[in-house]
Every structure is written in C-alpha cells, then in structure tokens.
Amino acid sequence: MQSIYLDHAATTPVHPEVLEAMLPYFSRHYGNPSSLHAFGRETKIAISRARDEIAQLLGCSPAEWMFTGSGTESDNTALFGAAARYGREGKRHMITTKVEHHAVLHACAQLEEQGYDVTYLPVDTTGRVRLEDVEAALQPDTFLISVMYGNNEVGTLQPIRDIGALARERGILFHVDAVQALGSIDLKLSELPVDLMSFSAHKLYGPKGVGGLYVSKAVTIAPYLFGGSQERKRRAGTENVPGIVGFAKAVQLAVAGRSEKVDALEQKREVFLTGLTEELGPEGFVINGHLEERLPHIVNLSFPGTDTDTMLMNLDLNGIAASSGSACTSGSLELSHVLQAMGLSDELTRSAIRFSFGNVNDLQQLQEASRRIGTILRRVRNK
Known part of the structure; x- marks a missing residue:
C-alpha cells in the first residue's frame, strides 16, 4: 500500500536542492562563525550571504532579519522581547487571539504570570478576527498586538493589513506569526504595516531547527537569549550554519x-x-x-x-x-x-x-x- x-x-520534507546547499557546511566548511581565522570567516560569509538573500526575497533590509532556532523561538523572542522593552515604560497590556499557535498562547500565559495583562480576542465561525474587536480591546498601556497570518489548523487568513494599519495609527507594535504563510502569500515586508514577523524553515521544505524573525528598523526589542554577541547582540548562541544556508535556499525556492x-x-x-x-x-x-x-x-x-x-x-x-x-x-x-x-x-x-x-x-x-x-x-x- x-x-x-x-x-x-x-x-x-527537505527539498533536494536545499539539502545540496547545506551539505558542504556539515563537512568542508565547519568553522565557528565567531572565530577570527579563515575557517570562521568562511562560515560568517555564508551567514551574511543567506541573510542578504532572504532580505532581498522578502523585501526588507538585511539588518532587519535575525536567525533563530525555530518558529517558536521567533514568536517567543518577539513577545518577551517587546514585553521586556516596553514593560520598563509601564506598558503592560497586549492583545492576541484565541486561535494562535501555542508558541504565542503559552508565551502569553507566561507573561501573565509575570504581571502583564493579555486580551484574547474572539473569532467568528470561520476563525477570523473582527477589526472592531481589536480596536475595542485597545488600552492606554497596550504595547503589542500579535495575530497570526494564516491559521495552522484551519488555514483561515486574518485581516493583517487592516489590523496593522490600526496598530500604526495608535503607535502600537504589531507582531505576526507567518510560519504557515511564507510560500503561499506574497510577502513584501517593507510594504506591510508589521513590526515583527516570525518564520520557520521546515514548513517550506527547509531543515528543522532554524527560524527567522523580521524586526523592523523602527523597533527595538530586548534580547531573549543572553551570551555571545551573535545576531547583532539580539540572539546569543553559535549559529546553525547549515540550517541557515538551507533556510535561504528554501525561501528562494518558495518565492520562485x-x-x-x-x-x-x-x-x-x-x-x-x-x-x-x-x-x-x-x-x-x-x-x-x-x-x-x-x-x-x-x-x-x-x-x-x-x-x-x-x-x-x-x-x-x-x-x-x-x-x-x-x-x-x-x-x-x-x-x-x-x-x-x-x-x-x-x-x-x-x-x-x-x-x-x-x-x-x-x-x-x-x-x-x-x-x-x-x-x-x-x-x-x-x-
């Protein structure tokens, strides 16, 4: 059968061309990107090249793209990073929906334990959020709205442009989980009213264990992981070079x-x-x-x-x-x-x-x- x-x-499954692009970085090109010698410079260049390729394909600046270990980490980095940054200013309220991925919902639950206030928006019978509900949930200390682009269970798309326009009008950060959307939706990040957007490679024929987070140049979030100075001091840890190279190839194939x-x-x-x-x-x-x-x-x-x-x-x-x-x-x-x-x-x-x-x-x-x-x-x- x-x-x-x-x-x-x-x-x-990993696309054959993605695997082919990754293989040299498991064997021949194995240097630590943080090392100053030729072996390290070689892999550092590979990461920079991958960042440039993804940024060009998705319509953002290379400086606005950071690599993570998964879509879950990207979501967590966006939420905890924004909360840490704006909580210092006394802003403690954020908005999400009842149909988000658990990477967002469980992160929100943890933030509630830390004293943040979270509003969970309802959806209609098709799984869509109503813009009027978003607007009604806004409070003077709202610092973040987090709504996924396309639902991972039922596929319903959310009115991202409308919600983003409202967030911009009110000076509120807007995070979008786009893990399922990349490859199916035409994404030009510089043209979207979005401040933070999460991605994952293994949903588009790339490897597991690598994700991405778009962070608009107009936004500052606190680091989520601490240690080294990788990813412009926004995400500590030795980079997954084969995964990053594979991610870039996967995005290239998805967009083409x-x-x-x-x-x-x-x-x-x-x-x-x-x-x-x-x-x-x-x-x-x-x-x-x-x-x-x-x-x-x-x-x-x-x-x-x-x-x-x-x-x-x-x-x-x-x-x-x-x-x-x-x-x-x-x-x-x-x-x-x-x-x-x-x-x-x-x-x-x-x-x-x-x-x-x-x-x-x-x-x-x-x-x-x-x-x-x-x-x-x-x-x-x-x-």
Whole structure:
C-alpha cells in the first residue's frame, strides 16, 4: 500500500536542492562563525550571504532579519522581547487571539504570570478576527498586538493589513506569526504595516531547527537569549550554519514561481474535496474555516458520526498521514482550541481532521486518499 503524506502543515520534507546547499557546511566548511581565522570567516560569509538573500526575497533590509532556532523561538523572542522593552515604560497590556499557535498562547500565559495583562480576542465561525474587536480591546498601556497570518489548523487568513494599519495609527507594535504563510502569500515586508514577523524553515521544505524573525528598523526589542554577541547582540548562541544556508535556499525556492505553486495546491485541494464528495456525498463532511480567505494547502474537515482519534488511527493503518491539528497529551487528543474558539458544535469539533498538501502529492494520490477515506468512514459509521 502506497503511503500518502497529507501533513505538510506539520512539517515538509527537505527539498533536494536545499539539502545540496547545506551539505558542504556539515563537512568542508565547519568553522565557528565567531572565530577570527579563515575557517570562521568562511562560515560568517555564508551567514551574511543567506541573510542578504532572504532580505532581498522578502523585501526588507538585511539588518532587519535575525536567525533563530525555530518558529517558536521567533514568536517567543518577539513577545518577551517587546514585553521586556516596553514593560520598563509601564506598558503592560497586549492583545492576541484565541486561535494562535501555542508558541504565542503559552508565551502569553507566561507573561501573565509575570504581571502583564493579555486580551484574547474572539473569532467568528470561520476563525477570523473582527477589526472592531481589536480596536475595542485597545488600552492606554497596550504595547503589542500579535495575530497570526494564516491559521495552522484551519488555514483561515486574518485581516493583517487592516489590523496593522490600526496598530500604526495608535503607535502600537504589531507582531505576526507567518510560519504557515511564507510560500503561499506574497510577502513584501517593507510594504506591510508589521513590526515583527516570525518564520520557520521546515514548513517550506527547509531543515528543522532554524527560524527567522523580521524586526523592523523602527523597533527595538530586548534580547531573549543572553551570551555571545551573535545576531547583532539580539540572539546569543553559535549559529546553525547549515540550517541557515538551507533556510535561504528554501525561501528562494518558495518565492520562485509562487503563483504557479499556489495554483497547483488549489487544484490538489479541489481534487481531494471532489473525490470525498463522490465517496461520501455533500453531507458526508463539513469544511471548517473560511472558504475564501484561506491558505491553499490546509483543509480542515469534520466527519460527523465518527471521532478524531478513531479516524487518525484508521488513516494511519491505511497509509494516510494526517493530523488533528491539536496537541497530544498523555496519549489522548485534546479538543482543538481553534475549533472551540470558532464556536463549532461538539460533533464537529470532536470529529475534525486537518489535511495539508504539498509537493510530494500528485493528483492520483489525492484521488486514492479520498477513496480510502470513504472506505474507512463507511466502515466506522456502519459500526
């Protein structure tokens, strides 16, 4: 039985060209970038070249780009860095949403323990934030708004430009988690009303263990990690040179031909959903999230009459890799905080599966996946 990987929102395989770019920095070019000798200068140049390439592709200054160890670290650096910087001025309030990634939500919870005040905005039934709710939540001491670009569970896009314009008007920092958006959305950072934006390499066919954070030149945040003077004293620690080189190559490949890749993902989504409709009928599943303002590679479906853990087990047994989009704790799946925030019924929340497509999928795979899912559901529902 052919295995079918439909969990690209969790991670993607490293692109062959990315791996090829990285390999020399595991073996031939191994110097510490902080060393003053030729070996160190060689890897230091590689990091600078990668920074320049990413900055050019994403429309920012190289000085505005810092490398981190992950998307989670990028989110944490933005939130804790802004809080430390503005907390000294007596500003203790920040705004986020109920549907953020746990890298933001758990960081906010920690900041609350440190005495900061956090407002968690509601979303509508599609997972979108209302601009009027953002505005209503503003307080005199609000220093930061943090809203993700595209949701990692349901794919819904947020009104980033509108929220950013409001933040600029009020003199408030705006952070965006764009981990899922890079490669699907045209990002020109200098043209967006955004001060801080987080990224991760392994979501776009790059290596795990390396991320990025855009920090506008108009913004100063306190360091999150302390030690050496790497990343202009903003992020201490010896740089992951192979990962950084691979990240730059991954961004290059993601940006090149982005429109064609998005079209291909849309076609894969359509084939998958059409196949499911033929197998199950239009009432056999429910699409969760916004139908238009969404990422092209993520589709979250509920299958009434079954439950998430049963479906995931059966999918795995039938060679299909998918996800609930929620955390696994003590061997049992927690209900999705995103779907709960959207106000979906228990029946829909408890039967939701996230499928996410990528370049390892062809149309025949998606047709076969639909067929297998149909077989699974008929068996499970008949029981």
